Amino acid sequence: MARIDGRANDELRPISIKLDYLRHPAGSACVCCGNTKVIAAATFENKVPPWMKSQNKTGGWITCEYGMLPASTGERMKREASQGKQGGRTVEIQRLIGRSLRMCSDLRALGERTVHIDCDVIDADGGTRCASITAGALAICRGYRRLAPEFAEGTPFRELVAAVSVGIVGGETMLDLCYEEDSRAEVDMNVVMTESGKIIEIQGTAEGAPFDRKRLNELVDLAESGLRDIFAAQRKALEEI
Amino acid sequence: MARIDGRANDELRPISIKLDYLRHPAGSACVCCGNTKVIAAATFENKVPPWMKSQNKTGGWITCEYGMLPASTGERMKREASQGKQGGRTVEIQRLIGRSLRMCSDLRALGERTVHIDCDVIDADGGTRCASITAGALAICRGYRRLAPEFAEGTPFRELVAAVSVGIVGGETMLDLCYEEDSRAEVDMNVVMTESGKIIEIQGTAEGAPFDRKRLNELVDLAESGLRDIFAAQRKALEEI
Amino acid sequence: MARIDGRANDELRPISIKLDYLRHPAGSACVCCGNTKVIAAATFENKVPPWMKSQNKTGGWITCEYGMLPASTGERMKREASQGKQGGRTVEIQRLIGRSLRMCSDLRALGERTVHIDCDVIDADGGTRCASITAGALAICRGYRRLAPEFAEGTPFRELVAAVSVGIVGGETMLDLCYEEDSRAEVDMNVVMTESGKIIEIQGTAEGAPFDRKRLNELVDLAESGLRDIFAAQRKALEEI
Amino acid sequence: MARIDGRANDELRPISIKLDYLRHPAGSACVCCGNTKVIAAATFENKVPPWMKSQNKTGGWITCEYGMLPASTGERMKREASQGKQGGRTVEIQRLIGRSLRMCSDLRALGERTVHIDCDVIDADGGTRCASITAGALAICRGYRRLAPEFAEGTPFRELVAAVSVGIVGGETMLDLCYEEDSRAEVDMNVVMTESGKIIEIQGTAEGAPFDRKRLNELVDLAESGLRDIFAAQRKALEEI
């Protein structure tokens, strides 16, 4: 079965990265994965959320908010700000991004600071949460660099993080699903890893039919191979700026 | 390392099940996993959500809501109804339960009906989302039986579903974490399976340190073995009523 | 006219009480009045609401929240947490319970503490607000006992409180209405008293037809006689634990 | 003990009534009880709330909303519209007013209409819920008259309704409490009656100390005597217009 855009099953969509895309925040990046375009920004605040105090946690915190422009999707989405609440999908996604990106950093070295990551989808064609993680890690990385003088000895930055989707579509295991593939997938999985090849988060869901252990292994293999290319793209963007 | 309650690393907490626990809903179950106690109820409504119409989907729908009694936890939780919104964790959990339980049923055979699953935590000691899935599947199953005359030829019920948590605590792989273990875990994973042994959902999160493929396999092995015992307990409860 | 369940007009439904029903809160009780089942919990917090400071009030405070499991009623109720607000009936009931239970205690002796009472209805068959008051008084009482060492000299506990409903149904004066009687009642009244036989709150509403002074007296007489039995059941539960 | 404003314990504050106070609604009244000033309006809508349909109830409905101008009280109250919700006290009051005023009318004769009663407090000095009921009954009555041609044969109007507060202050039983008396009262009671002398609603609350049956009787006697004067004032206003 040929894929909609002619890719091989184990082929990523073209990825392009612009660092320091916004004027104001400490760090930012615009990442395009095929027709999906996401802007991530990292803003630093010199205090931590109140729950850290009441739980006696020291160090800093990294939190994420995610949104989509109403016209970023095929059918216009209602604007969450005017609906008066964020939908369940938004909440679920921004919690995933936040958990994943906290692994980029040594929160103790961050000191009593909060990093706010804002991921906003300009154009959506599947894989927006993965693109947000890939972009968010770059925004944090650039933000730490801009704050360098403050981090005299060391930096809270530990390692790059990236994410990719894999899935089973029409019985075949595929990498980096576009929207149309995703909406027909029997199984949909997102894998978040560190540049050193360890798993941070794995979320696999049988939308159509449950899957066995063999398939689980194939999906994780495929994600690992795709992530190697994404880390290379992140690395290249950071070196060329 | 001995576990807090003296269990072996691959040992479930004692599980007890009471079916038809509530007076009004079509099906219900109360499931205790150690000190975690959850009530699940399945209520049938003779219509489907509006989005199904506008997306031309036929058949029925299964949706879930999840809540905790404010006094179910060690430190009292604020009541979400008086806070005016459900927290992010609640939203994330009820979406997971809903996705998982839709796999219990043939939605087309369900006809133009919505099944509302309500999972409410009476006492919490870790693993409430897994206990909710295990209880919810039983509530659906009992609900279909009570509606039997309406489902003359067949039943929309396909298969039992259950869930269990596994994790890495102090470097060791452990089954069915209690709250204290969960809050110290380096990796926390929930696995939802069908009685026939296939994966519906796998969600693994590195809270402390990322993990490799070998660990992923150990965790899924452990979950599979624990789920076999949970399915046996579900089966026994259904046969004894 | 025989009552639905064969009771005499001046007869309570069977009442059963389990103290310390929950694992975490300082005090708790599960009270069943016929088919109505309510869990009440008392949690202590070492601060008082901000309005007490700004009004220069000293001592402690007792506040209540009330909720119903969505499947506790014949037709499933929408979950207030997902509706984004508590309904008018809920607000009215929790204010009544809070006012009533503040009479259990010497708020000055309580010190700078808030007692949060959570009343949650598991199964509903009429009289849930009265059962909540009866259960809440027990939860407070048990909570104070568990905190005993802190209350060296004395205890803030003053007296038991309980409540019962009475009403006029089909022209007859009846005690402790079940749901079906309540929904057909011409007059519905809730009476809250202290164990020493004084009135804390009386709320009588003509749903169908206004009533005269003679009827008012009959209703209060009936409530008083029922409350004597409820206080005996509370007392017995406290002695047997 | 002399009262703050020199009244006898069984004396009402001066009451003044202006009918048809507003230009737009079908009926309206402005009622002043001492320094408490309330505007009530009755607006007719040619449909009934959806729950009536789903419960197969025929006839019409009467509903009430209550509000206070932020500057109507000694300390400015926060505007509920900008707070994003109505407070618990507001909800409790408007439910009481709605229940009471439904007794003014034969809801079946009203036909498929909703009467919206809006009670807004311009100046507050205690007793605003009672003044709202007294004013609301007049607004409904005037509204029915203006709609007379539509109600050819009969009118849905049944009877006038009014309310008054009584209480125990400093051990003495007093009629029609002003704010300062109300805030020091040991017992606070609101009594709603029909012009023919029957009780619609009785709500008595021990704020300070519980009370016995003898006191209950004294309070209701006092309310009845005050209500006779209020009905006379309502009647006079209706005759003089």
Next chain:
Amino acid sequence: MARIDGRANDELRPISIKLDYLRHPAGSACVCCGNTKVIAAATFENKVPPWMKSQNKTGGWITCEYGMLPASTGERMKREASQGKQGGRTVEIQRLIGRSLRMCSDLRALGERTVHIDCDVIDADGGTRCASITAGALAICRGYRRLAPEFAEGTPFRELVAAVSVGIVGGETMLDLCYEEDSRAEVDMNVVMTESGKIIEIQGTAEGAPFDRKRLNELVDLAESGLRDIFAAQRKALEEI
């Protein structure tokens, strides 16, 4: 073209003013412009909003809230408090009033105080935002006088402010539109000025057809002439009290 109520195009509606209309707030005024009736209140609070601190602004602040009684309009408006939010029109109007009234005062001389202006529409017939500004200026002015002893040397009061609407209706330039004129207007403009004749705010909107510079000038001329009469009425009311 004759106007609905027979006025000349450059003629104001009759204006009447009652100062100190409410019992509690420091200053208040009730202003009627034809059939439009607005109550404004000024309440003083001894602190400033948090954003002033974080922006290092000294002095005081003046803020406004605006509301309409539900029955103040021809068709009953839904109560914003029960809708759970203020509508866009309300928000826009109260921001305009707030900006305009801050020009009445020397905010530095006000000291660390907030003046809350509450404008509530009792009867509406067009021009409610202008009447609110005219009434609000008087409420502030009276409020400062009542606080006089506190403002020993000087007073924060600078100058009276008032507002009027003008518009193009059926091609003609008209002053002080009533509701029916306003709803048919091609152009609708509100002009806020100081008593010394300077512009504070001008808001002109082409509802039907855009307009040219000549018309702009005619509209501002007309507003200036109307405002001279409104300032005279304000001045007279202040002198006669």
Next chain:
Amino acid sequence: MARIDGRANDELRPISIKLDYLRHPAGSACVCCGNTKVIAAATFENKVPPWMKSQNKTGGWITCEYGMLPASTGERMKREASQGKQGGRTVEIQRLIGRSLRMCSDLRALGERTVHIDCDVIDADGGTRCASITAGALAICRGYRRLAPEFAEGTPFRELVAAVSVGIVGGETMLDLCYEEDSRAEVDMNVVMTESGKIIEIQGTAEGAPFDRKRLNELVDLAESGLRDIFAAQRKALEEI
């Protein structure tokens, strides 16, 4: 006084326009005015808002929503979606944009359709509401062209619309204020015009000191001259695509 960026007082910031910037909506444009960058999208829906039916209005409707990316400003703004409501400034701006853009179109020729305009600010440096209007008019224009076959005979498009800010800063009249100028301005004015040179909306606010008629004229003159250049840029972009 030289301006911050060296411009003459009557000089616009550089303007750049990209049409069809987004993949999904019928029309879109990205407009940069200096460092302010706004994306506008026009989406068509085949129905009109309910209030049009109930007011018997025929034809179509154009409505606007406005938002800012949290990291678009110097200090990160809180995301309105997670705050649960749109702020007053947002509401005011989107109402202004909506009113202005309705003038682009013959709403009757539009037929029973709603055009949703979404204006989202990517980078903010003053003048975002004006850039949104300029971008929104282009999005509508492109949207109509893409829908051309449906609009066989004619098009609902009437005329281009654009907006610019002017102000008095340090006593001087200036065109197209950047953020820093705007925050120090004594007077801030936004002027919306049609390409044929007529005024649609004029909003002038004295932030610091009221202004006289002479200044009003200077400001409008300056806005007119700036708008001629903006219309030229819009025209050029439309011709080059």
